[in-house]
Amino acid sequence: MAKAEATFHVFRGEAADAESGVEASGEYQEYKVPVEEGMVVLDAMHYIQGEDAPDLAVRWNCKAAKCGSCSAEINGKPRLLCKQRMDALPLDEPIVVSPLKTFPLVKDLVTDVSWNYKMNAAIPPFQPKEEDTDKWEVFENDVVRTQEFRKCIECFLCQDVCHVLRNHDRKDAFAGPRFMVRLASLDMHPMDARNDRVKYTKEEAGIGLCNITKCCTEVCPEDIKITDNAIIPMKERVVDEFYDPVMKVLRGIGLAHKK
Amino acid sequence: MAKKSYETKYECHTHDVLVIGAGGAGLRAAIEASSQGLSVGLICKSLLGKAHTVMAEGGVAASMGNVDPDDGWKTHFRDTIHGGKFLNNYRMAELHAKESADRIRELERWGAVFDRTEKGKIMQRPFGGHTYRRLCHVGDHTGLEIIRTLQDKGVHSGIDVYMEATITHLLKEDGRISGCIGYWRESGRCVIFNAKAVILATGGIGKGFKVTSNSWEYTADGQGMAYRAGAELIDMEFVQFHPTGMVWPNGVKGLLITEAVRGEGGLLTNSEGERFMKNVDPERMELSTRDIVAKAINKEVKEGRGSPHGGVFLDISHRGPEYVRKKLPGMYRQLLEFADVDITKGPMEVGPTTHYTMGGIRVDADTAQTTIPGLFACGEVAGGMHGANRLGGNSLSDLLVFGRRAGLGAVEYANGLKEQPQIDDADVKAAVKELSQPFERDDGENPYAIHKDLQELMQSKVGIVREEGELKEALDELQTLKGRAKNIAVTGARQFNPGWHLAIELDNMLIASEMVARCALQRTESRGAHTRIDHEGYNEHWGKTNSTINANGEEMVIGQSTLMEMPDDLKALAYEEKK
Ligand SMILES: Cc1cc2nc3c(=O)[nH]c(=O)nc-3n(C[C@H](O)[C@H](O)[C@H](O)COP(=O)(O)OP(=O)(O)OC[C@H]3O[C@@H](n4cnc5c(N)ncnc54)[C@H](O)[C@@H]3O)c2cc1C
Ligand code: SF4
Ligand code: SF4
Ligand code: FES
Numbered sequence: 001m002a003k004a005e006a007t008f009h010v011f012r013g014e015a016a017d018a019e020s021g022v023e024a025s026g027e028y029q030e031y032k033v034p035v036e037e038g039m040v041v042l043d044a045m046h047y048i049q050g051e052d053a054p055d056l057a058v059r060w061n062c063k064a065a066k067c068g069s070c071s072a073e074i075n076g077k078p079r080l081l082c083k084q085r086m087d088a089l090p091l092d093e094p095i096v097v098s099p100l101k102t103f104p105l106v107k108d109l110v111t112d113v114s115w116n117y118k119m120n121a122a123i124p125p126f127q128p129k130e131e132d133t134d135k136w137e138v139f140e141n142d143v144v145r146t147q148e149f150r151k152c153i154e155c156f157l158c159q160d161v162c163h164v165l166r167n168h169d170r171k172d173a174f175a176g177p178r179f180m181v182r183l184a185s186l187d188m189h190p191m192d193a194r195n196d197r198v199k200y201t202k203e204e205a206g207i208g209l210c211n212i213t214k215c216c217t218e219v220c221p222e223d224i225k226i227t228d229n230a231i232i233p234m235k236e237r238v239v240d241e242f243y244d245p246v247m248k249v250l251r252g253i254g255l256a257h258k259k
Numbered sequence: 260m261a262k263k264s265y266e267t268k269y270e271c272h273t274h275d276v277l278v279i280g281a282g283g284a285g286l287r288a289a290i291e292a293s294s295q296g297l298s299v300g301l302i303c304k305s306l307l308g309k310a311h312t313v314m315a316e317g318g319v320a321a322s323m324g325n326v327d328p329d330d331g332w333k334t335h336f337r338d339t340i341h342g343g344k345f346l347n348n349y350r351m352a353e354l355h356a357k358e359s360a361d362r363i364r365e366l367e368r369w370g371a372v373f374d375r376t377e378k379g380k381i382m383q384r385p386f387g388g389h390t391y392r393r394l395c396h397v398g399d400h401t402g403l404e405i406i407r408t409l410q411d412k413g414v415h416s417g418i419d420v421y422m423e424a425t426i427t428h429l430l431k432e433d434g435r436i437s438g439c440i441g442y443w444r445e446s447g448r449c450v451i452f453n454a455k456a457v458i459l460a461t462g463g464i465g466k467g468f469k470v471t472s473n474s475w476e477y478t479a480d481g482q483g484m485a486y487r488a489g490a491e492l493i494d495m496e497f498v499q500f501h502p503t504g505m506v507w508p509n510g511v512k513g514l515l516i517t518e519a520v521r522g523e524g525g526l527l528t529n530s531e532g533e534r535f536m537k538n539v540d541p542e543r544m545e546l547s548t549r550d551i552v553a554k555a556i557n558k559e560v561k562e563g564r565g566s567p568h569g570g571v572f573l574d575i576s577h578r579g580p581e582y583v584r585k586k587l588p589g590m591y592r593q594l595l596e597f598a599d600v601d602i603t604k605g606p607m608e609v610g611p612t613t614h615y616t617m618g619g620i621r622v623d624a625d626t627a628q629t630t631i632p633g634l635f636a637c638g639e640v641a642g643g644m645h646g647a648n649r650l651g652g653n654s655l656s657d658l659l660v661f662g663r664r665a666g667l668g669a670v671e672y673a674n675g676l677k678e679q680p681q682i683d684d685a686d687v688k689a690a691v692k693e694l695s696q697p698f699e700r701d702d703g704e705n706p707y708a709i710h711k712d713l714q715e716l717m718q719s720k721v722g723i724v725r726e727e728g729e730l731k732e733a734l735d736e737l738q739t740l741k742g743r744a745k746n747i748a749v750t751g752a753r754q755f756n757p758g759w760h761l762a763i764e765l766d767n768m769l770i771a772s773e774m775v776a777r778c779a780l781q782r783t784e785s786r787g788a789h790t791r792i793d794h795e796g797y798n799e800h801w802g803k804t805n806s807t808i809n810a811n812g813e814e815m816v817i818g819q820s821t822l823m824e825m826p827d828d829l830k831a832l833a834y835e836e837k838k
Contacts, residue, residue: 014754017446022752038508038598050707054758055751059305061474064514065597066403067309085510087599106445107755117307117422121414126370133367137379143372147397150372150404154308189370 004035006086007094008044010056014107026105028096029053035086041097042070042081045109057108065221068155072109073098078157078219081109100160113156119175124200126186129193142190149185149230151222152178158216158226164209175205177216177226184230187237202238207231265687270450274300274419275673276666277439277454279426280481282310283402283658284638284665285460286409287362291666292458293416297673300452301418304425304444304476308410311462311474311639312658315402316517318384318394319659320652321359325380327391332356333832334390339653340833342388343617343646344787345802346494349825349833350624351644355653355660362659363395371408373397387518387548388650399517399589405655424450426480427763428690429457429488429634430682436633437680439484440690444760447753449691453682455673458627458635458665459485459620464498464771466764468613469718472504472515481640482774483767485620490629492808493642493820494618495771496778496789499649500723502552504612507568511598513612516573516590518651520602521545523586525575527556528606529564535571550648553611554790557723560610570610576603611723615654617645617788618778621807626668627661633672633680637665643805647787697762703748706762713740713768721776724790730780737773744769770815777817778806 013026031052033044045058060070063082070081075089075096089095103111130136158177164170175183183205187197201207214227224230265271276292278285281303293299303310322335336356340347363381367373373395374382383392397404414420426441438453461481465473486492503516521527527545529535539555540547547555556571566572575583580603584591587602594600600607619642620629627635638658645653697703720733744766749759784798785791807818825833 014752017754022754036509038510038600040510040597043510049757050705050711053751054705054707054749054761055756057755057757061305061309061311061476062314063474064314065593066400067313067474069305069309083597085597085599110445110755112445113306114422117414120411125411125415128368128370131368133364136367138375139377139379140375143375146372150397150407151400153313153403186370189372192370 004091006033006035006044006091007031008033008048009094009096010045010048010108011098012053012056012108013105015105030094035091039086040082041074041079041084041086041095044086045081045097057106057110059110066153068153071100071155071157071160073100073160078160080155080157080221083221100156102160102166103156115171116154116156116159116178119179120182122204123179123182123186124194124196126189127193129191136191138190145188145229146185146190148224149181149188152181152224153222154178155221157219157221161215161219163213163215170206170209173206174209177210177231179205180207180210180234181224181226181230184234187234198234198237198241201234202242207234207238263682264684265451265682269687270448271453272300272419272421272450273453273679274298275454276300276456276458276669277302277452278458278460279439280310280460280462280638280640281307281420282312282460282462282638283405283409283655284662285310285458286406286413287659287662288458288460288637288666288669289418290409290413290416291663292670293418295667295670297670299418300421300454301413302421302424302426302441302452305423307420307422308406310406311476312402312406312655314472314474315405315655316399316515317386318396318401318652319359319363319405319655320386320389320393320650321363321395321656322356322391322393323360323363323381323383323395324391325376326383330391330393335359335393336829337832337835338389339650340646342648342650342653344648345646345833346786346805346822347646348624348643349823349829351661353829354624354664355644355657358660359656362656362663366405366408366659369408369412371404373404386651389652394652401655421450425760425763426484427694428686429484430686431488431631432680432683434632435680436631437682440687442694445755447756447759449694451682451687453679455676455679456633456635456669458637458669459640460636460638460662460665461640463616463639464768464775465613465616467713467717467768467772468722469714470504470506470610471513471613472501473613478764479767479771480764481636482619483770485629485631485634485636486770486774486808486810488631488634489810490631490634491621492619492774493621493805494647494778495616495774495808496782496806497617497647497787498613498775499549499615499617499788500553500611501614502549502556502611503573503609505598505607506566506570506610507608508598508600511594514597515612515614516607516609520573520575520587520590523575524578525573526577527552528572528574529559530566531564535559535564550788550790553723556610561724566608568608570608572606573609574606576605579603615639615649617647617649618642618806625664626671627665628668628672635665635669637661647789694763697747697749697759698753700746700748703746704743706747706749706758706765709740709743709747709765710761710768713765713772716740717772717775721772721779724792725779726792727780730776733776734773734780737769737776741769773815774808777815778808781806781817781819
């Protein structure tokens, strides 16, 4: 079989830098890459680095879909570069590789995702109900829900695709699906002692801005049911806590279980 | 005090304790140092939470006895020493066995969610070399759980995190540590850190080899920097090869195929269809130990009975598609999605993949201090704990136990200093100059090409089975590569420039590769992960001897030192017959 060749249009460009006087720039550059069996797009980026453009900036670490570093957009779709197989892409037209759109460009395929780290640090930490873990009795049933959320590899693909952040740029008011998942993982942790997470989810994380389009769920490489299992239950908890007078009274006298 | 000239030129930060590396070891160290009230900086070359630790699958070893109540630190200690073929630093193995269960409880207290037993305790699974079911785990993503827990704890501990900064040089004043220098990956600009104590937690050296399960970060930076700063390293010949990594297709080259595939009945065959394990271990066959399986595969390939892409065949399809999908769901899905390999239909091509570095920087067991005052090391970059071979699961626990100890050691040291050590302007100047050089050459070597040649060389001549002639050839070729590396030219700007990053990292990889080759040549015996076909079996002298590595100017000095002898009570434990 003759070796197939793929044409890539890879975004090359960088952000403005006041200190060195570099101006913002960017355009798609064409590269030809021989296609080998079982190749993924990250392999193609490495091929381009090795042969044509040693300074092509791309983040990656594990090359096994475990670290969530290599997020980018392939033909306009948010994907992990290391998980996107070449043979699943049409080769008769150029494959377009772009950086995540929702976050500011650093260079080429690398974006500044530091906003996510700030959102994470603002979330109140886990606080155990009981310090002595030998006294804990936690069963498989108690942890399945939070374990689904704890599989998150922080690839931020869901953040990239969510229209509240992507099209409306409401980073000021909405923490995004990734952090809805994180808040849910804490609120559904069987041993977490805090009772202010629902309030935080409503008031600080802005869960009300999500209108359940489920785009986030579709792109999650860990198959976390972000909308159904994290966001909707958290929205329900918000309703219970803030808008349901019966629940409010029950909670007041300690009858409503939180977890 | 008048400003030094470097302070006006470059971005500078000052801390009591600086931790380089944010994997399990570095994060745990930073949390400990910070909890003692000191100012702590934590530096990593990728984003926080992406370190190699995130890839660990199987579990973390701790003798909690949740599943097998008979387990305890003594058995864990004995297993570790047996696994290490008696070359471990006994004190490290002792502390590790005694403290790992507490470190797991602590993780739980910080929010980690492990799989559970029916009694509501942390679940533990069996693993090669461990007498009891001992590995606490979360499905097959234990490393992710550990790193996320530590990360979330860390960001609330008042630690200053510097992400995507690569440290390139350690700095000293009068023989003791005074800080370090590096560059921001994003901007390419230099950044200088002044500190009383520095903890290295930078991980391993796998990227020097062609087939590896390791990530791009494993370029031996910690080993290289410590060596250049004058610290002693030990036992670098011991590099663990996991027997079954994918060799093909390229998209998954090096990807680890878990031992469970063989556990579920996977068969290893050569190009003639022969189950070659019957020639080396007819009793256990495919379920023999990691080192034996790895060597057997290597032999088939070298003798021309390999698979088309230089491995052997591992086949589980005879168990039927339903069974395979049920027992190995993650593996099945991953290979199908990633590589279009359907393991229910046919064989995989597998071969040994470079996995773990047992050797490393020499440390004091209790404090993790290296031979340089104020410099500490923990995690995979430190040597001694695992001897000649590491047991699965013992690394994650090592990170927690010695990460904490390094944090404490650094705090104690820093508190003992009367004043902040000073950084010398001349050292900064020299380091900055070295970093810019690849940009100044118009015409020179491509760093990617040198890296590729290095990987080929290490894989073929300093790999899993070694021999004097090949090792000597490798050392000659390493000198040539070193010469070529001095002539690297990179193009483009300093902003996020992977070619330049690699040019700098190559220095460390070349140093570490030379250490492996030289130590391998010196150790004329076969022990654990180190195999010499010209020196089979154990040798009594070498059984009591560590290899040592030191820098003397440009020359690498390889020596020997006598292994610390175990006290009698531990000896009795170590030599006790297995039940
Ligand atoms: C596929 C795979 C599976 C594994 N499974 C298991 C398992 O089940 N159980 C087990 O016990 N072990 C396992 N291991 C081994 C274990 O994961 C590693 O040994 C361990 O995670 C190493 O941790 P560390 O903290 O020492 O380093 P790492 O987690 O690798 O962290 C190194 C850190 O140093 C930083 N760094 C490196 N160089 C620099 C520099 N120059 N400047 C700044 N920062 C730098 C990196 O950015 C990173 O943050 C596995 C390994 C692999 C590859
Ligand atoms: S479901 Fe909500 S969080 Fe997810 S993409 Fe839609 S708006 Fe965003
Ligand atoms: S929830 Fe899924 S898509 Fe979002 S960051 Fe986590 S792994 Fe990525
Ligand atoms: S490189 Fe880690 S997820 Fe792609």
